[in-house]
Amino acid sequence: MTPALLLDPVALAIVLGGTMLATILRTPSRDLVRALLALATLPRRRFRADARLEQIAALARIAQRHGVHALDRSVIRDADIAAAVVLIVDGVQAPVVKEALDTARRQRAERHRIVVECWTSMAETAPAMGMIGTLIGLVAMFTRMSDPQAIGAAMAIALLATLYGALLANLVAMPVAARLRTAARAELLERERLVAPLAALAEREAPRVRARAHDGEPPLTIVAQDEAA
Secondary structure, three states: OOHHHHHHHHHHHHHHHHHHHHHHHOOOOHHHEEEEEEHHHHHOOOOOOOOHEEEEEEEHHHHHOHHHHHHHHOOOHHHHHHHHHHHOOOOOOHHHHHHHHHHHHHHHHHHHHHHHHHHHHHHHHHHHHHHHHHHHHHHHHHHOOOOOHHHHHHHHHHHHHHHHHHHHHHHHHHHHHHHHHHHHHHHHHHHHHHHHOOOOOOHHHHHHHHHHHOOOOOOOOOOOOOOOO
């Protein structure tokens, strides 16, 4: 038995094409693009907040020595930290910073959930497409009973379509969904570590910002470099 015997273009087209079409029909284009782009994150290491915590500590030292206005010159690549620092420079209270970080984390979790559901949907659809390919092959076989060669080709479609559907679901789509789900859960847990130090920085700097505003100094803004989620 050679690997070529397990290759059937018709069965492969039915399973792959049907799975892709069903996914496109049930998934908004923006979410589908995110699901495909998420494949690029699979080889990366699991998200860790250590480097971001070090940056927050460095920002706190800068604010302590030179005032919170010095953060205006800082380049912050993480979107959540950048948004929190903007609030801190504006002098908001620590609970507001916490709420902003929680909102950003919930939005991130929702994006992750949509991506995982897209791949889970593919895993659920692929076996159904395999069954459709099997039915198509059986119909072709029964309508050509007088031609032995046609019967063999139709039977190959019927059997291989089921095989392709099972392989696509269990060796591609479901493992991708599982790995993305694990990575998303780890990232959300790590990002919870960012809340306390940023809230502490806000609590320390808020009175200073209000005092400066009371003295008539103009409010400051930050231009931070965002990082794609």
